[in-house]
Amino acid sequence: MKVSEIDMVTPKSVEECLYYLSDKEKTFRLIAGGTDAVVQMKDDIRRPETWINIKRIDSLRYIREESDGIHLGPLTTHTDIIQSELLWKKADVLASASNEVGGIQIQNMGTIGGNLGTASPAGDTIPPLFVLDAQIELSSIGGKRVVPIIDFFNGPGKTVQQPGEMITNIVIRPQAENEIGIFEKLGPRKAQSISIVNMAISLKMGDGPRECLEGKIAFGSVGPTIIRAVKCERMLRLGPLTNDTIKDIADIAWKEVMPITDARATAKYRRSMTSSLMARGLYRLMKRWDER
Structure with a gap:
């Protein structure tokens, strides 16, 4: 199968995306920046029956500080992170890592959620998320659960994310003054x-x-x-x-x-x-x- 011969849907909201994911009769895989997924697609690795393009769900792209920490949307790009004054001030270890991810084109396309979902042991933003005690929010049609990053990965390319779930939020601990x-x-x-x-x-x-x-x-x-x-x-x-x-x-x-x-x-x-x-x-x- 050629890359051009794929079945893809493009939801406009998280709710619509979760509706697609709840269909147990098909296999799905989310795609955002596609910097890892497209390469794997060409090599016929982890190819689902249907791809779900979530790039247009704007509600999943944000960086904001709240009372419980700094919240990152899974569609936040490496460029977003690099350009964030908040992250350079309170999570510089993560901003530095995003600055080392590939070239400008990859930084513009690649997302923090994609780095987590790909689950590569070489993912540059993942060690910073460990030292910042990241919490990963997983949502499904049935509700939400939060997983500490230390419990999120099972091995190379494997996470605790279940069929029907997607990453909807990432919370990190802001660094203290000292x-x-x-x-x-x-x-x-x-x-x-x-x-x-x-x-x-x-x-x-x-x-x-x-x-x-x-x-x-x-x-x-x-x-x-x-x-x-x-x-x-x-x-x-x-x-x-x-x-x-x-x-x-x-x-x-x-x-x-x-x-x-x-x-x-x-x-x-x-x-x-x-x-x-x-x-x-x-x-x-x-x-x-x-x-x-």
């Missing part, structure tokens, strides 16, 4: 590349010199899903984040991950680069904190 974050990525070339390793760090700092009260670290592309570096997170609180302490934390980082060898890199190389990214990220964060 919190700093960073996104680091290693790709086979400078731009428009899939990550060999990526990482997000968010640190809450104390009053003492380089005193870290707590931190969250998430790695991508080094396991079947995103990996939280819990051993490294514990070490963040053992004392000031001096250059020697950062080196000790980086030396442990490679033990946290479970990479594979594929066309982009060997497992050994990924482990080595995990430690290198950890050191680079922490050094850069401490330099920023020292300059405040």
Whole structure:
């Protein structure tokens, strides 16, 4: 089947979309920016009987702060995120990640909901969503449920999202005044590349010199899903984040991950680069904190 020979519907509202999804006699797949789905379609991967084009549901594209956190619509593009003053101020780790997604064309088309739904372990925006404690709202014709991001992924390309459900909202925790974050990525070339390793760090700092009260670290592309570096997170609180302490934390980082060898890199190389990214990220964060 050619790409041009597909069955597609284009609902104009969430309610209409959920009505289509409730039909148990057919298989459906949502498409928004299509930056991942079109490629998979051409390779005959995850091809449904009917595609549901949700790009025109404007109510799913927003960035706003509410009492319970910052809300992101699933159709919010990477460009929307990059251009958001709110996110650069209160979720800079996510804005930095979107800034590293492909080129301008991909940033204009690709969506945060699409990154979640594709469930690639190399998705650049997913580690930041982990350190920002994202909550994923899933809606169906029967109602809504909210899933913490730590419980959302089951494996490469697999999530807890059930047939008939769609992502309708994403809520992230705004960073506090004493919190700093960073996104680091290693790709086979400078731009428009899939990550060999990526990482997000968010640190809450104390009053003492380089005193870290707590931190969250998430790695991508080094396991079947995103990996939280819990051993490294514990070490963040053992004392000031001096250059020697950062080196000790980086030396442990490679033990946290479970990479594979594929066309982009060997497992050994990924482990080595995990430690290198950890050191680079922490050094850069401490330099920023020292300059405040």
